[in-house]
Amino acid sequence: MxxxxxxxxxxxxxxxxxxxxxxxxxxxxxxxxxxxxxNDSAEVTTLTLEHYPEMTQKALxxxxxxxxxxxxxxxxxxxxxVGTLLPTDxxxxxxxxxxxxxxxxxxxxxxxxxxxxxxxxxxxxxxxQGARWVEAKASDDEAQARWTQ
Amino acid sequence: MNxxxxxxxxxxxxVLYFARIKEAVNYSSExxxxxxxxxxxxxxxxWLSKRGEVWANLFSGKLxxxxxxxxxxxxxxxxxxxxxxxxxxxxxxxx
Numbered sequence: 001m002x003x004x005x006x007x008x009x010x011x012x013x014x015x016x017x018x019x020x021x022x023x024x025x026x027x028x029x030x031x032x033x034x035x036x037x038x039n040d041s042a043e044v045t046t047l048t049l050e051h052y053p054e055m056t057q058k059a060l061x062x063x064x065x066x067x068x069x070x071x072x073x074x075x076x077x078x079x080x081x082v083g084t085l086l087p088t089d090x091x092x093x094x095x096x097x098x099x100x101x102x103x104x105x106x107x108x109x110x111x112x113x114x115x116x117x118x119x120x121x122x123x124x125x126x127x128x129q130g131a132r133w134v135e136a137k138a139s140d141d142e143a144q145a146r147w148t149q
Numbered sequence: 150m151n152x153x154x155x156x157x158x159x160x161x162x163x164v165l166y167f168a169r170i171k172e173a174v175n176y177s178s179e180x181x182x183x184x185x186x187x188x189x190x191x192x193x194x195x196w197l198s199k200r201g202e203v204w205a206n207l208f209s210g211k212l213x214x215x216x217x218x219x220x221x222x223x224x225x226x227x228x229x230x231x232x233x234x235x236x237x238x239x240x241x242x243x244x
Contacts, residue, residue: 033244049243052167052236055220080243092244112244118222119244120236122168133169136213136240 001076002060004051006083006104009093025074029104030095031112040134041127049082049091052120056080063114067096067136070110071103078111079119079120110147116140158185160231164193165240170214173203190216190225193235213240 011032018028035047064076076093083093094111098104101122123134188197198208203217208214215222217236218229229235 009240050168051243052217052220052238054234055217055236058220059222116244117241119243120167120217120222120238122235122239124168133239134242136242144160 001078002057002058002064003079004053004082005079006081008081008090009079011090011095012097014079014093016097017079018075022097024099025097026099027101027104028095029101029108030093031108033092033112033135035085035087035089035091035128039125040127041125041132043127044067044087044125045085045128046086046126046130047089047091048084048124048126049080050122050124051080055120057118060115062080063111063118066114067107067110071098071107072100073098073103073107076111078115080115080119082119082121100131113140113143113147117144160182160185160188162229162232165234165236167236169206170237173207187211188228188230190218190223190227190229190235193229194225194237208237214238215240223228 008145011030015028015030019025037044060078062079067073067076074097079093081091092115094108096104096107117140124131125134160183162181162183164181166174171177183196187193194208194214198205214237216225217223218227219234221242
């Protein structure tokens with residue numbers, strides 16, 4: 001399941017849905033990304049996420065499809081929020097279910113590394129000094145590149 | 150002049166801009182008529198950079214500008230066709 005939404009999400013509910021009704025699931029690995037108050041700017045007051053709606057779903061689905069080809073996973077959930085968020089708010093959830101833990105650990109990391117570098121989202125943060133676009137990080141490109149080595 | 154224009158094949162594409170690029174050009178999308186020899190992302194960037202200082206700053210190579218054709222991330226050698234949707238945006242920062 002892939003969702004892009006302004007609303008918050010309930011991780012416990014998502015994990016329950018992955019677990020219930022499927023006794024083949026032996027492991028679930030999840031990642032939640034949060035808004036921090038210190039990022040490119042100090043004392044961030046808001047973080048606004050813009051995206052390319054016609055492309056986002058397709059890009060996220062392509063990432064999940066690659067993970068499914070690569071590892072023996074049962075199901076994958078990606079929820080990414082857009083709009084204006086505040087420090088401590090949840091931004092993104094990736095949750096992967098599998099029979100055994102290693103596939104879920106690896107696939108969860110893979111999906112996040114690709115999401116960071118391939119999915120069309122852009123962050124703009126504000127503090128008392130004004131607004132600025134968040135810069136892409138070389139470390140995110142490197143994290144993605146290690147999967148192709 | 151008219152006869153010359155009739156001989157030039159025009160390709161029309163839709164171009165979208167996102168994030169700081171959208172803010173710099175001050176709009177989010179436009180329909181663009183292109184001479185038919187402009188068919189790669191590199192050529193389109195070069196063509197757009199001739200529109201003026203703002204465009205030159207964005208598209209002459211000083212900034213990293215990523216592109217998508219019909220919602221697929223592409224490199225600058227990728228080609229588009231009449232009716233395609235091309236998008237320009239900074240490196241992505243989601244997650």
